Amino acid sequence: AGFFFALVITLPVYLFVLSVLPKSLFRRFPFRALARLGGVLEFTSILFSPFLELGARVGKLLLPGHAGKRGRLFAAREEVKQITTESEREGALTATERAMIHSVVDFRGSKVGDVMLPSAKVAALQSGASTKEALELSASTGLDRLPVLAPDGQPAGLVNVMDILLERNGNKPLGEYVRRIVTTTDDEPTYRVMQQLRGARLGLAAVVDRKNNFHGIVAIEDLVRRLVSAGNA
Template identity: 50%
Template structure:
């Protein structure tokens, strides 16, 4: 066939190569993922062990030749530079005004402290552990609030009351201490972003705020933190 053999061989081999090594394995793994992995696990483990010395040598060479700098360059110098870039992107049409505003809110939220969002203690609706559930029901009906902090006589945060715990109780006549859930405390100077993560991890919607002397100064709710993040 002479020189025509090369293009003919490529024309025949290329579809076979793409099908056998590309399409077929992906289709099989999508249809039988667990079965295929189990059957190939021993082969993969053997291959990993055989190629491990080469991998170690390659990693050593990479570290020796392309040693990383101790202080890698930062993508942005600070919040203001990132905000300036988003403004320029909005002017060029790459970002919409809404997208730019959301990015600004997220960037600014990292600097927000709990004291900027919290409700002061004198404006907080709270209860004592000896109060009755009926008082919570009446207050909730008037205010629309479904979670309340429980404070001791000295304003020490003791726990949290969830309205639904009372509603689902068949005999809601016991003092509030029987319905108390745990509550977490946050410092006034603590990052609002960190408190959001703590509240979500604990699955609690409310935190008591304390000052440097561990004295209660207010509360902060998860919805208030999220509103600050979204609206700025």
């Protein structure tokens, strides 16, 4: 009887307090929770590192034939997609989960050239343009982020029209509103450019060649759209 009552009391505590609640909190506030627990996790990792090192050495002694060999879990992206498709058929994954995994796998294999907008279709400003011209171009195209090109055709920066509209003195030269712009190449992986744009807090990157000649732009919205739709391609 005592074991039964102990099970009845501890099982809900284990399920909700030690399992459901932590997972829910980390899903709801992932970065905030990670920032607060980062020090604890790092301390725990350092504390148990001697035991991990000891276990690794014991493993090498017991299994000398496997020492120094790191087999790949998956040989190629297509193998990952095949395994997830089989898992969906067996009921281990839902169709949504399978599509999400396929999207991430395909996204990591895509290049900027697959997503970029060619320079011939880009609405850009010249470095000598005025703020009035920037506002007119934004109004005619419906774009709020416009690349700025130097006289030699190389990307010189980025103008966010909202900066001009929020400025009380709108008579400032356009150069006062020009921000730096992230540059990339058409063979750069799309996931890497997305990381750069998020780190720089910019929504647009200029695509250039090895001589820094302007070839087009890639927007973070296009990268996200590629990530979402890759699994359905």
